[in-house]
Amino acid sequence: MTALLTVEHLSVHYTLPGSGLFRRQPLTLKAVDNVSFELGAGETLGVVGETGCGKSSLGKGVLQLVRPAAGRVLWNGRDLCTLPPAELKHCRKDLQIIFQDPLSSLNPRMTIGEIVAEPLEVHYPELGRDQRDRRVSEMLERVGLRPAMRNRYPNEFSGGQCQRISIARAMIAQPKVIVCDEPVSSLDVSIQAQICNLLRDLQRDTGIALLFISHDLSIVRYMSHRVLVMYLGRTMEYGRRDGFFGSPRHPYSQALISAIPQPDPDIAASARPLVLDGELPSPLDPPSGCVFRTRCPLVVPGCITRQPVLEEAEPGHRVACHRWRETGSARSSG
Amino acid sequence: MTAKEMTPVVECRQLNVSFQTDAGQVTAVTGLDFTLHAGECLGVVGESGSGKSQTFLAMFGLLAANGEASGSIRYRDTELLNAPRSVLEGLRGNRLAMIFQDALSGLTPTMRVGDQMAEVLMRHQGLSRRAARSRVIEALEVVRIADPARRYAAYPFEMSGGMRQRVMIATATLCKPEVLIADEPTTALDVTVQAQVLRLLDGLKRHTGTSLVLITHDLGVVAGLCDRVLIMYGGRVVEFGPVREIFRRPAHPYTQALLRSMPSLLIDPARDLPVIPGQPPDLENLPPGCAFADRCNYAAELCRVERPELRAVNTGRNADQARACHFEPADLHAEPAGSPA
Numbered sequence: 001m002t003a004l005l006t007v008e009h010l011s012v013h014y015t016l017p018g019s020g021l022f023r024r025q026p027l028t029l030k031a032v033d034n035v036s037f038e039l040g041a042g043e044t045l046g047v048v049g050e051t052g053c054g055k056s057s058l059g060k061g062v063l064q065l066v067r068p069a070a071g072r073v074l075w076n077g078r079d080l081c082t083l084p085p086a087e088l089k090h091c092r093k094d095l096q097i098i099f100q101d102p103l104s105s106l107n108p109r110m111t112i113g114e115i116v117a118e119p120l121e122v123h124y125p126e127l128g129r130d131q132r133d134r135r136v137s138e139m140l141e142r143v144g145l146r147p148a149m150r151n152r153y154p155n156e157f158s159g160g161q162c163q164r165i166s167i168a169r170a171m172i173a174q175p176k177v178i179v180c181d182e183p184v185s186s187l188d189v190s191i192q193a194q195i196c197n198l199l200r201d202l203q204r205d206t207g208i209a210l211l212f213i214s215h216d217l218s219i220v221r222y223m224s225h226r227v228l229v230m231y232l233g234r235t236m237e238y239g240r241r242d243g244f245f246g247s248p249r250h251p252y253s254q255a256l257i258s259a260i261p262q263p264d265p266d267i268a269a270s271a272r273p274l275v276l277d278g279e280l281p282s283p284l285d286p287p288s289g290c291v292f293r294t295r296c297p298l299v300v301p302g303c304i305t306r307q308p309v310l311e312e313a314e315p316g317h318r319v320a321c322h323r324w325r326e327t328g329s330a331r332s333s334g
Numbered sequence: 335m336t337a338k339e340m341t342p343v344v345e346c347r348q349l350n351v352s353f354q355t356d357a358g359q360v361t362a363v364t365g366l367d368f369t370l371h372a373g374e375c376l377g378v379v380g381e382s383g384s385g386k387s388q389t390f391l392a393m394f395g396l397l398a399a400n401g402e403a404s405g406s407i408r409y410r411d412t413e414l415l416n417a418p419r420s421v422l423e424g425l426r427g428n429r430l431a432m433i434f435q436d437a438l439s440g441l442t443p444t445m446r447v448g449d450q451m452a453e454v455l456m457r458h459q460g461l462s463r464r465a466a467r468s469r470v471i472e473a474l475e476v477v478r479i480a481d482p483a484r485r486y487a488a489y490p491f492e493m494s495g496g497m498r499q500r501v502m503i504a505t506a507t508l509c510k511p512e513v514l515i516a517d518e519p520t521t522a523l524d525v526t527v528q529a530q531v532l533r534l535l536d537g538l539k540r541h542t543g544t545s546l547v548l549i550t551h552d553l554g555v556v557a558g559l560c561d562r563v564l565i566m567y568g569g570r571v572v573e574f575g576p577v578r579e580i581f582r583r584p585a586h587p588y589t590q591a592l593l594r595s596m597p598s599l600l601i602d603p604a605r606d607l608p609v610i611p612g613q614p615p616d617l618e619n620l621p622p623g624c625a626f627a628d629r630c631n632y633a634a635e636l637c638r639v640e641r642p643e644l645r646a647v648n649t650g651r652n653a654d655q656a657r658a659c660h661f662e663p664a665d666l667h668a669e670p671a672g673s674p675a
Contacts, residue, residue, distance in 0.1 A: 050524035051495075158613055188381040189551050190610035190629075193595040197606055215524060222597035222607065241603065259529035261554030263598050265578045268558035275533055276526045277478070279494055295526075 003038035003074075004209050005062070005177055010035050010071035012054070012061040016284070029284055031057035033233040034071070039177065042203060044210040046224030046241075048217055048256070052283055054233040055213045059179040062211065063095055064088055093123040096170035100182035102162030106154040112165050113150030116140065119173040135172060143168045143198060160191035164198065171202060179211045184219060196223060217260055221245055229253050232283055232291040235310060239317030249319040249327050252292050290322070298323050343513055343545050344370040344393070349405035349415075351388045351397065351569075360617045362388040363569045366405070367644075370513065375539050375546040377560035377577065379553060379592075381614050385569040386549050390515045394432055395422045409513065428458040431506035435518035437498035441490040448474075448486030451505050458509050473504040477534055496527035503534055510542060517549045532559060553596060557581060562654075565589050568615040568625030571644060575655030585647045585655065585663040587630045624659070636660050 012032035018025045031054040039045050047055045061068045064080050073080040075091060083091065096119075099105040106115055117136050120127055127135070137147035143164040154162055163183060170178050180199065184192040196219065202208060212223050220227060227244045229237045229252065237250040248254045258274040276295045281287055287294050293303040302322055310318040321327065351363035363385040370376050380386040392403040393414055407414045409430060412421065426432075434440045442450050451473070452466035461469065467486070474482035477500040490498055499519060506514055516535065520528040536559055539546050548560055556563050556577060563580050565573040565588065573586035584590040591610045601607065612629040621627065627637040637660055647655040647663060657663075 050526065160613065188614065189553075189592060190381060190595055190614070193597065193607045193609040194611070196597065197609055200606065217525070218597045218599055221599060222601065222603045245599070256525055257599070259525045260599060261528075261532070261552060261558050262600065263553040263557050263581065263593060263596055264600065265557045265581050267600075268554075271558070273529050273533075275529045277530075278480075279496065279527075280524075 002040060004041045004043075005039040006072075006074040007038070007062060008036050008072045008074070010058070010061055010073065011069045012057045012066055013069040014057075014066075027284055030233050030286070031283065032061055032068075035228075035230070035233075035235050036071075037228055037238065039209045039211060041176070041209055042207040043226070044203065044212050044224045046220035046227045047211060047213045047230060048215065048220050048227060049230035050215060050280060052232070052280060053230040054283075055215075055230050056181050057233075058230070059097065059181050059211055059213050063092075063097060063179055065097075093119075093173050094176040095179075096173070096175040096177070097179040097181065098163070098166045098170050098183045100185050102159055102166050102186070103154060105166060106162060108154055111151050111153055112140075112145075112157070115154070115165060116150075116168045116172055119169060123173045139168045139172045142202075143171075144194075158191075159187050160194060163187065163195050167195075167198065167202070171206075171208075174206070175208065177209045177211065179213070181213045182215070183212075185214065185216065192219070199223065217256055229256070232281065232286050234291055235318075235320060236292065237317075237319045238310065239314075239319075243314060243317045249313050249317070249324045250292075250321050251296050251298050251323075251327060254327065255297075290320075298327070341372040342369045343372050343410065345406075345408045346389070346393070347406045349389060349392065349403065349407060351385065351392050351401060351403045353398065354400045354402070355618075357618055361569055361620060362401075362617065363392070366569075366571060368564055368571070368574070370545050370547060372512075372545055373539075373543045374562060375548060375560045377556035377563035378547060378549045378566065379551065379556060379563060380566035381551060383568075383614050383617055384566040386566050387517055390432065390517065390547065390549065394426060394430065394515075395419070424458075427454050427506075427511075428509045429511055430513045430515070431509070431511040432515040432517065433499075433502045433506045433519050435521050437495065437502045437522075438490060440502050441498060443490055445489075446487050447490060447493070447501055448488075451501070451508060454505060454508050469508065470504075473508055474501070477501070477504045478530070479504075496523055496530065499523060499527075499531055500534065503531070503538075507538060507542070507544070511544060513545045513547070514538070515547045515549070518551070519548070520555065521550070521552070535559060553581075553593060554598065565592075568620060569617065570625065570658065572626065572659070573655075573657040575647065575657075579655050583663070585666070586657040586659050587632050587661070587666060588626045589657075590666060591629075591631070632661055632666065634660070
């Protein structure tokens with residue numbers, strides 16, 4: 001695989017005002033801390049983790065919607081992080097995003113035809129009106145909407161249809177990469193599968209690469225070729241789908257996978273989910289050493305003092321845990 | 335099923351719920367029947383607009399002002415539907431409890447969490463503030479809230495979503511209710527927190543004998559926790575029966591399609607998921623026939639003109655299973671979703 005997009009040691013920090021009378025020092029929240037990955041053409045990388053793990057910030061940092069504090073995002077041999085705004089705008093044609101809430105990410109005062117046409121107006125101003133209209137009609141048809149609907153407004157559509165409009169808007173300028181930030185989380189079960197299949201179809205047809213951000217591991221397994229697990233801004237595990245789901249190495253990944261309710265009463269009856277105790281620590285004050293240690297069933301004193309680095313457990317399968325050699329047999333595959 | 339005491343605790347007969355809106359009358363629930371037995375967990379599954387939440391809001395007298403309910407929902411010997419306020423207030427939070435998806439809006443933002451919990455005990459059981467306080471701290475301990483004496487004085491905004499949902503569960507169970515309705519209790523929660531809350535509900539069901547109704551769109555949650563399940567579509571029950579039967583041999587095309595379209599860990603990700611085409615039905619304009627016909631792979635002419643009645647499924651396994659479909663289960667080429675290899 002040749003990488004289309006290479007992300008190296010990316011960190012995204014937010015500065016918050018200090019609170020209290022004597023704490024005037026601003027606080028730094030490390031939403032993403034030293035995350036690296038590669039994304040190839042036609043590939044989907046699933047980014048999973050719970051609320052506050054930094055998965056959305058990672059997506060925004062990659063697209064420079066927030067400027068990363070450190071690291072590089074290599075695209076066509078250039079680092080997006082240091083690109084001047086004018087050149088960055090040029091790259092945006094190739095890098096698009098779809099958000100979780102389909103209705104609030106569409107301008108309510110624009111018709112869906114105008115919404116879908118806008119990227120063409122920005123990135124291909126030379127196109128004539130007829131050509132643009134034809135491209136919009138084709139795109140609407142491709143995502144399963146009737147071109148005759150183009151004069152309607154977003155509030156006339158259901159959540160699933162709005163997400164189709166978002167996909168049409170993201171796809172119309174023929175980008176190379178789309179960041180999908182929880183694209184199906186707010187949709188009904190029967191509509192989730194429709195949207196997932198639409199994204200898979202579009203990927204098959206166009207070779208587009210997807211950064212698929214989700215908290216739902218079942219959907220990530222269905223959508224992704226490789227998976228990256230985040231916890232409090234850090235990478236816990238990174239590997240190919242089958243290797244990851246077949247034998248997850250990190251205790252956090254194991255807990256996440258075993259916590260998924262299985263739609264099968266017999267499996268559910270015999271399952272012994274590994275339930276983590278406690279709450280996610282505050283990202284403003286993450287634990288020392290391994291950030292997962294406060295909830296980890298395998299914690300040893302070394303975890304408090306030393307931060308684990310990503311080690312290769314198998315070719316292409318990396319894990320950040322001091323005890324990964326002992327976790328392999330903890331859970332059989334399937 | 336286990337040899338459970340099959341005493342009906344709640345009986346719902348011919349429930350209709352509708353709303354008057356500017357656009358006309360919207361039908362949320364039509365002709366709904368169900369029975370909740372003592373000590374069982376009943377799953378109620380459906381997508382948005384299927385009527386699953388409105389059914390239980392009607393039971394608690396909590397419909398919106400433009401809502402109207404007819405029919406009957408009895409708790410033991412008491413009719414709940416359109417009952418006087420005093421009757422409902424004596425039962426709600428006491429014998430009948432409900433927890434909601436959004437735990438933040440279920441709690442009063444300006445009151446300390448412990449105080450609002452204690453109020454329930456002072457009101458329904460006449461406890462003193464002191465006695466109520468110690469019971470509340472015990473209840474917080476049961477739902478595994480660390481340092482409950484300190485958390486007693488916290489405000490809802492100082493707690494995480496998972497902690498608030500556990501507070502809601504603790505509050506709902508303070509008076510040891512006979513019936514607990516949980517409306518999407520884990521939908522807004524992270525996976526690991528969802529696992530904690532489900533374990534809590536499971537423990538409650540096992541140890542207190544409370545009858546539990548779990549309203550959800552997640553069939554995985556139903557498989558793990560429920561004894562029986564009611565599948566709703568367009569305001570009606572399309573199928574009900576024991577969880578094991580429904581998951582093994584779904585006898586309604588909607589149930590089948592729903593099970594097959596779930597991207598569970600059991601599917602082969604290389605194959606495309608079979609999807610349910612189209613959109614959920616328009617409640618302002620329900621078709622005369624089967625509400626699912628437009629999205630159904632099997633639909634025939636009859637399905638569009640005549641609504642199928644809910645009829646018993648002859649399983650030969652002595653199970654109480656019924657479904658509303660013109661086709662016989664054998665004609666639906668049932669292949670249970672996610673059958674293990």
